[in-house]
Amino acid sequence: MGILSSNAxxxxxxxxxxxxxxxxxxLTRLLSQHxxxxxxxxxxxxxxxxxxxxxxxxxxxxxxxxxxxxxxxxAFRIDKKAIPAKVVTKQYLxxxxxxxxxxxxxxxxxxxxxxxxxxxxxxxxxxxxATPNVFDILWNYEKSTLWFFSTQxxxxxxxxxxxxxxxxxxxxxxxxxxxxxxxxxxVQKDILEKLAPSHIME
Amino acid sequence: MLDISVAxxxxxxxxxxxxxxxxxxxxxxxxxxxAVTDDNIQFTIGNRMVLENAAHNASETVTIKGDDAGLxxxxxxLRKGAFVTELNLMIAEEExxxxxxxxxxxxxITGLKVPETGRIExxxxxxxxxxxxxxxYEKIMGWIDAVYAFFLGVRLSSEWDDVVIPQIKKWILQ
Numbered sequence: 001m002g003i004l005s006s007n008a009x010x011x012x013x014x015x016x017x018x019x020x021x022x023x024x025x026x027l028t029r030l031l032s033q034h035x036x037x038x039x040x041x042x043x044x045x046x047x048x049x050x051x052x053x054x055x056x057x058x059x060x061x062x063x064x065x066x067x068x069x070x071x072x073x074x075a076f077r078i079d080k081k082a083i084p085a086k087v088v089t090k091q092y093l094x095x096x097x098x099x100x101x102x103x104x105x106x107x108x109x110x111x112x113x114x115x116x117x118x119x120x121x122x123x124x125x126x127x128x129x130a131t132p133n134v135f136d137i138l139w140n141y142e143k144s145t146l147w148f149f150s151t152q153x154x155x156x157x158x159x160x161x162x163x164x165x166x167x168x169x170x171x172x173x174x175x176x177x178x179x180x181x182x183x184x185x186x187v188q189k190d191i192l193e194k195l196a197p198s199h200i201m202e
Numbered sequence: 203m204l205d206i207s208v209a210x211x212x213x214x215x216x217x218x219x220x221x222x223x224x225x226x227x228x229x230x231x232x233x234x235x236x237a238v239t240d241d242n243i244q245f246t247i248g249n250r251m252v253l254e255n256a257a258h259n260a261s262e263t264v265t266i267k268g269d270d271a272g273l274x275x276x277x278x279x280l281r282k283g284a285f286v287t288e289l290n291l292m293i294a295e296e297e298x299x300x301x302x303x304x305x306x307x308x309x310x311i312t313g314l315k316v317p318e319t320g321r322i323e324x325x326x327x328x329x330x331x332x333x334x335x336x337x338x339y340e341k342i343m344g345w346i347d348a349v350y351a352f353f354l355g356v357r358l359s360s361e362w363d364d365v366v367i368p369q370i371k372k373w374i375l376q
Contacts, residue, residue: 003332003335003336003339004322004328004331004332004335006315007313007314007315008311008313008314008316008339009310009311009312009313009314010310010311010312010314010339011308011310012309012343054325054328068329068332068333068336069329069333069336071336073332138336147339151305151308151310151311151312172206173206173210173308174309175209175210175213175217175307175308175309176213176214176216176217176220176306176307176309177204177209177210177212177213177216178206178209179309179347179350180213180216180350180354183351183354184354184358188354188355188358191358192354192358193204195213195216195357195358197215197219198215198219198362198367199257199283200222200280200283200367200370200371200374201280201281201282201283201371201374202283
């Protein structure tokens with residue numbers, strides 16, 4: 001569900017710090033360096049990275065393609081391969097049977113079984129394509145605010161740590177306390193520090 | 203400033219009090235929301251409300267959903283000491299309507315539907331459509347921020363204990 005979706009979910013952040021000048025060059029370089037890598041032909045089961053808003057399956061950050069008005073608009077992609085456990089079991093048992101027949105042995109050692117399982121997982125992960133999940137990001141650089149178009153806990157956590165790893169900037173999530181910090185006076189902040197929940201019906 | 207994860211848990215109650223207060227204001231002083239937002243808008247409760255009562259070390263959750271659902275169960279939960287933790291809201295400005303769910307503990311917005319925007323027919327239409335969506339999203343964020351700021355002003359003043367709590371209590375018990 002993204003920015004153009006008919007049904008959006010938004011988690012809001014404040015970005016602490018600035019990118020080094022020239023900002024556009026820095027952003028282009030960092031997005032390209034940390035762009036999502038395809039893993040369909042690899043035995044890796046997960047990949048995360050930045051991608052383009054307009055073409056999330058073919059990232060291209062050249063020619064400021066991530067600039068819309070005063071905003072930076074790009075996306076975060078998480079690709080995961082989910083191999084069903086029953087498929088793994090089936091292939092594992094078939095491979096065990098084949099090895100026993102080939103070797104003429106009556107049983108296999110623990111290490112041989114472990115190796116067979118690893119081989120089966122490796123072969124399956126080469127055959128099963130990764131499922132992509134794309135989350136749009138809207139960054140108002142001037143105001144140091146950012147919207148992440150998902151409120152899924154795991155997606156937000158992966159995004160937060162990858163953003164900091166890529167840009168060396170910290171994110172502060174918008175929630176009742178941090179939102180209050182944006183506009184309270186020092187006196188009000190002191191009151192907030194000591195505030196306790198209300199008990200309306202007591 | 204407190205550690206972020208500590209602050210998140212410590213101040214969950216503030217977001218829940220905000221949503222509970224908002225329900226009261228929508229019912230009793232809707233004009234106040236216009237004054238706060240500087241826009242001629244109308245807030246109404248949408249098709250979902252979740253209330254939680256965390257009193258006495260036990261947590262009880264009441265979920266009300268459906269377009270025609272009555273809010274009597276919600277009132278009953280408030281009477282027992284619950285607070286609204288999730289609220290589906292509709293905001294109308296003239297002919298335009300926004301609908302979304304806001305969660306008290308995070309202020310996250312989910313299921314946000316904004317007024318219809320122009321159709322995208324060519325690649326060149328995308329930038330305009332994105333800017334139009336951003337404009338509509340920013341409106342809602344601006345309204346929520348303004349109302350939340352107003353709530354905090356009241357919540358952190360003596361007016362909360364002296365005036366607002368007795369009024370809310372009277373509303374709940376009526």
